[in-house]
Amino acid sequence: MTAKPARNRRTQADRSGEMRARLVEATVESLVERGYARTTTVEVCRRAGVTRGALHHHFADLPDLLAAAMSDTYERFFLAPARTRPFASLEAWIDDAWARLRQPAFKAVIEVWLAARNEPVLGRELRPAIDRYKLVFSIEASARLKALIGSSAEVQAFYRLACETLIGLALGRATTPGGRAVDHEAVVIATLKTLGRRITREAAA
Template sequence: MSAPPSAPRRTQQERSAATRALLLDAAFECLLASGHGATTVGAVQARAGVARGTLLHHFPTRSSLMAGVVEDIVERRLEVLTSPRRAGDWDDLVDAVWRELQGPAYAVALELWVAARTDDDLRAALLPLQERIFLTVHSSVTALVGEDHPRTPLLVQFTIDLLSGSHLAGVLSPRSGTTVVVEEWKKVLRTLADG
């Protein structure tokens, strides 16, 4: 009896990409569970189950690892960016943004942005990504309602800013009335879009 055929051997590039993804997943999970302060190179290395040299080969500094997490969030973790886009209405826009703000990807991104305020190396690593991220999120959210309305860019920005602020106000402890704010914003947004 012959042995079953073995799976095709992965290329070096495929193995490298898989290791990088493993490291980013481990860093993401560390940030989500323990925060930026506890997400050390050693903690990520242990969670990923790789040698320190392997981690440092892909991410030579902690800041480059954290920047990699942010890029990974944009590339594959933000639902509003990765889900198939379909034109909806303003209510769909509000629901999509609000849902995204409740998710783990936003929690990790927020953790890193707050840490970057006082961490010069992290700030230097994140600054080049910041504008690209904001433009990508804005254009993806805009696609939810279509770009043909003349006020779309401004109304999308209002929505992102208002809902981000509402979410941040309840990060430490949920605030009563937040759901009402979200539902009332839908009504106001429809009025502004129609006016």
Template sequence: MTDDTAAPAPRTQAQRTAATQAKVLDATVDALVELGYSGTTTQEVNRRAGVSRGALLHHFPTRESLVVAAVSHLVDRRLAELLSRPRTGDEDLDILVEAFSGPLFDAALELWVAARTDRGLREAMIPLEQKVSDALAAGSAELFGARYNAAQIELTVELARGLAVSRILRTPESDRAFVGRLLPVWKEILQSHV
């Protein structure tokens, strides 16, 4: 008789490294969302991720590299999530507005605000912002094809970001109503300039 309950093959070093990094990055995003940038210390991330200080510092030698990598990790996940949805062919700008919601936006907002006065963080975020812009452009091209040009997409992203910032001061119900009034007007403006 054959034993089908054989132990799984041991993980490779690359798999262990990837698992450790994912735990650290997820813990960092959670801390950013719950505690803000000022409360997201390396000690707090160590505690949440359950990794040693040495492991954390090996992968992310500075706080800036840690928080930027965490948001970058979340950007990749969020883009994959949005692009993996079943397509109807009727996808529209609503999806860009939706992209600026949830933990990704909350974590990124914490970094944007902190970067205003933290020069090191600001410099670390410049490549991240380029990555976000590139990801939004590529995702939009895949979703919309030639329906909108690059400038229309870029301006829509800025509008979506602004709506997301102002969402902080609205209830979810009033936000849905607010966006529900503004987005159709924006789509109409874009369609009139095609």
């Protein structure tokens, strides 16, 4: 039996998990730094420090890997932190949402969104992952959002608007050379919060 697990003896599940994680991480990095067009299997393997054989063993092809990378980013950056307490205000939600969308990793999501639209084959394989992603902004899917927005049509409409605004800002970051903040980012966020406060106040009245 495997009585004494030698110092560097890892279980197969461990090896698989770690390898998949490394590959997914390398994929996201490549998407952020080099974009979809230059995110090839060789590039990902180079970053992960493994051979293409390893990649091919764990993922059927690039679409498969991208779907995994997307789901992973989705889980780590958007779902996991969302399992905390409810939002105190629209302002708090804006802070929370923007803290996520401003992450460099969100550029990877944008790249995949476009790639899925651009390449039908890829789109078919990625649709499930993408649809899960969309739920991040879905009011119905989140008890926190439902509680925050309530039944006011005005608040709900403002929420939709704020989502698009944040995505616009995120695209700005994604297209800025270093992924740095775009010029008027702070002003826009501040304005969004101000408007949020007013909408909330009026809805309460």
